[in-house]
Amino acid sequence: MSGTSRLVIVVGSVREGRFGPVVAAWAAEQAAAHGGFDVAVVDLAEFEIPLSLPAESPKYAGASYPRPAGMATLTARLDAADAFVFVTPEYNHSYPASLKAAIDWHFTQWTAKPVAFVSYGGASGGRHAVLHLENVLSELHAVTIRDRLAFPNYFVTWDAGRPADPEAPVYAKAMFNQLAWWAAALRKARAEAPYPG
Numbered sequence: 001m002s003g004t005s006r007l008v009i010v011v012g013s014v015r016e017g018r019f020g021p022v023v024a025a026w027a028a029e030q031a032a033a034h035g036g037f038d039v040a041v042v043d044l045a046e047f048e049i050p051l052s053l054p055a056e057s058p059k060y061a062g063a064s065y066p067r068p069a070g071m072a073t074l075t076a077r078l079d080a081a082d083a084f085v086f087v088t089p090e091y092n093h094s095y096p097a098s099l100k101a102a103i104d105w106h107f108t109q110w111t112a113k114p115v116a117f118v119s120y121g122g123a124s125g126g127r128h129a130v131l132h133l134e135n136v137l138s139e140l141h142a143v144t145i146r147d148r149l150a151f152p153n154y155f156v157t158w159d160a161g162r163p164a165d166p167e168a169p170v171y172a173k174a175m176f177n178q179l180a181w182w183a184a185a186l187r188k189a190r191a192e193a194p195y196p197g
């Protein structure tokens with residue numbers, strides 16, 4: 001399997017003073033170094049993503065789903081993606097509401113696409129958040145990547161915008177290898193036959 005896949009790295013936190021963009025920038029650097037992706041970072045803070053949803057789910061309303069004008073670019077980027085990395089912190093043992101809202105406003109944008117995780121937080125490094133995301137994404141027919149990067153206590157384990165652990169790029173490469181494989185496999189599969197979702 002070969003070819004360049006379009007990767008969208010989603011910054012999941014939108015809080016003032018957040019650390020998410022630092023992690024996303026490092027992840028984007030690692031993805032670029034991998035060489036198998038066209039990499040774009042999508043920051044949820046830049047889009048209009050209300051918590052109040054329309055009456056129907058995008059699952060049933062399909063292409064006619066009424067999204068805010070300020071979400072159009074986000075939706076187009078998710079539509080065009082072959083693969084995702086969710087960069088997420090841990091808020092009260094889960095992931096931020098901003099990320100859940102972005103997920104819930106969409107449906108086909110996730111279907112039969114792979115999602116990898118880069119998480120960070122306190123002692124657990126965001127692992128609780130990722131467990132919840134896996135559960136949610138399986139409902140949306142996305143495929144989650146087995147290897148993931150979790151950065152516990154990032155406030156003491158990151159320095160100058162990168163993890164102090166010299167092995168981190170090695171782990172990142174393993175994760176991106178798996179993500180690239182799934183991205184190419186599922187892109188081909190989506191092109192060959194409609195997903196029976």
Ligand SMILES: Cc1cc2nc3c(=O)[nH]c(=O)nc-3n(C[C@H](O)[C@H](O)[C@H](O)COP(=O)(O)O)c2cc1C
Pocket residue numbers: 013014015017018019020021089090091092093094120121122123124125126
């Ligand atoms: C509302 C809230 C709840 C949090 N809960 C947890 C938690 O359950 N586990 C954890 O490891 N860190 C927790 N933290 C600490 C965050 O991991 C840390 O603040 C991190 O910087 C948040 O990501 P952000 O800076 O991108 O928003 C919490 C932070 C906030 C704001």
